[in-house]
Amino acid sequence: MEKEVLTLNCQCENCQLRALFFAHLQQDEMLDICNIRKEKSFESNEDIVRRGDKFREFFYLKEGLVKLHIVKSGSEDQIITIAKPLDFISILSIFSSDHYQYTVTALLPSVVCNVDMSLIKSFATKNAAFGFDLMTRLSKSTDIVLLETMDLKRLQLKGKLAYILLKFANHIFKSERFDLPVTRKEIAEYAGVSTENIIRALAEFRKDQLIRISGKEIEILNKNRLTQISKFG
Amino acid sequence: MEKEVLTLNCQCENCQLRALFFAHLQQDEMLDICNIRKEKSFESNEDIVRRGDKFREFFYLKEGLVKLHIVKSGSEDQIITIAKPLDFISILSIFSSDHYQYTVTALLPSVVCNVDMSLIKSFATKNAAFGFDLMTRLSKSTDIVLLETMDLKRLQLKGKLAYILLKFANHIFKSERFDLPVTRKEIAEYAGVSTENIIRALAEFRKDQLIRISGKEIEILNKNRLTQISKFG
DNA sequence: CGCGGCTTTGATGTTCATCAAGTAAAGTGG
DNA sequence: CCACTTTACTTGATGAACATCAAAGCCGCG
Secondary structure, eight states: OHHHHHHHHHTGGGOTTHHHHSTTSOHHHHHHHHHHOEEEEEOTTOEEEOTTOBOOEEEEEEEEEEEEEEOOTTSOOEEEEEEOTTSOGGGTTTTTOSBOSSEEEEEEEEEEEEEEHHHHHHHHHHOHHHHHHHHHHHHHHHHHHHHHHHHHHHSOHHHHHHHHHHIIIIIISOSSEEEOSSOHHHHHHHHTSOHHHHHHHHHHHHHTTSEEEETTEEEESOHHHHHHHHHHO | OHHHHHHHHHTGGGOHHHHHHSTTSOHHHHHHHHHHOEEEEEOTTOEEEOTTOBOOEEEEEEEEEEEEEEOOTTSOOEEEEEEOTTSOGGGTTTTTOSBOSSEEEEEEEEEEEEEEHHHHHHHHHHOHHHHHHHHHHHHHHHHHHHHHHHHHHHSOHHHHHHHHHHIIIIIISOSSEEEOSSOHHHHHHHHTSOHHHHHHHHHHHHHTTSEEEETTEEEESOHHHHHHHHHHO
């Protein structure tokens, strides 16, 4: 019974990630994590971790939306990717260094769970099925990021923009209508082009009836055409 | 004694990767791998695996140099990275899909070791320390690839070229003088620019006394300046 | 030897960054 | 809540970076 009570206090039942992530952990291991974990909320625009921070805790995104980006003095920000829960941005580079390689910033109000790294490491080394699962997830998420990056690199401006808009529509919001969680400048940093040209391309997409746009509000009007641009544009 | 004989037949003693990779395997597990492993040689320009191939074997590069690239009909080749032994290109995406996401092609005569994937998977699930080591390596190599890709994305043409030349000098050949293992076209595919402009930039580097170049032979003459260009160019 | 791919150079045009300047929106302190 | 400041957005004009096209020499290979 006491276990049951602890589990309930833990509130992990509602976590989307629980089933996937902890499938291989024993009940008592789950409780260890539950009891040790710390949940933190972040507002839009708040840094969750910063490049160079010492890495002490394992964390995963429970709710919200974040950008993974490289902040360098003397040059523009570069956005590596935008990730939502289950994309598991958190595990990128976690095992490769003592320090974060990237900065992670909330784009929408977000909730993050922290677990002491040593606990995760000890599970991963003791419980091979858990470690294997972790490895699979790590591999999948980095694969997607890398393929996305190569796609964006290949395309020219309008193709990049179409690609990013469709990522929001298809992958992130799963809807043709949504509020952009990023500024024009951030779209530019993601695409690797200038802000002005993102604005011009958005205006042209509107003129060509591919999208409807007012401020942050976007509606995809011609997905087929936009998809074509995102592949060959 | 028989074990000893098998180990010797295996010829893994000379493998650079052995110590790193199999640190956590038991003697008998090592022997399993030794007995099951197949060594294959590839000539320059030969495909080691192709995008879309069904993934059946775990493989690692024992000797040589390879490019990881995306081959698409209707668009130029894109080189993701160039990897040597210990860079462990082999494990990228191995756990994320049944199929190879990229094509791997030898740039120099190369030797690859294949091990049946189910054996590696069974080790990874039974032997957590092995799995953890594998995960760490996977994470490190993908991190490096991703950071490199973002660097190349940020730079303009001469910066990209300087970056790539320095990768050969510092990371791959560890020498100021070396024979280019790639064509000008491949440098262009790696940088994401046109072949002609790579040639023009090479000519300009030569004119500015940054490099000496005759055919495939390269010598870095002014590494400081080239490094500066590779950071801010 | 001749064919195809690699290399090189020049000329031309397109894509895109940059600069400038102004409007709108959003945050800040009184 | 309003004045103020900053940040985001937008449009136009200009020039730089770069792709593309064309043409010719080179080299390795069947």
